[in-house]
Amino acid sequence: QNTKIRKEVRGGGKKPWRQKGTGHARQGSIRAPQWTHGGVALGPKPRSYYFTINKKVKRLALLSALSDKAANGNLIVVDKIAADEYKTKTVVAFLAAVGAGKKNLIVNDTLDTKFVKSAANIPGVKTAATGVNTYDVVNADKLILSLDAAKKLEEVYA
16 A cells, blocks of 8 residues: 655645735645645555564574474474375375374475475475474474484584
8 A cells, every 4th residue: 555645746836825914824735635636644655564583583483392392292203204106195194104183394304305295285284304494383283303304403403
C-alpha cells in the first residue's frame, strides 16, 4: 500500500490567497491534507520489515531447540540414512520402523539424492544435509539424525 504525501502530489506551488484580509482561513498550498486532491497526512508507505539477528543468538536458539528435542525424547539417531532406489515406499517403511511422528526433519551428513527425492512426496517430511534451520527443528515433531550428522552437529555446536 502506498499514498502520496503533500510534497509528492502534483501542483500546489503557489499560495492560494494572501495571508490576511480575505476572510478565508490562512492556507499555504492547495495540496495540503485538508484540501480535496491534497496529500494524505499519515497514510501507509512501503517499507522493509527485514531485521537481523545476531549470530550468537541464532546459534543459541538452534542449540536450545536441539537440546529440547533430546530432552523430550523427540531426537532419533540412526546408523545410516540412505536409499538404494527412487522409492517413496522404502522411506515410508523406514519412518514407520523408526517411529516417526506426523512432521519429521531428517538430517543426513551428505546429500543423498535418491533418499531426498524419495522423501519429497511424503507430506510432513523435510530433509536436510547438516544445514539445519532452527525453525525446521522446532516445527518438526521428530528429529531424525544419522550418526555422522549427529557427530558433525556435536562438533560444530558443542
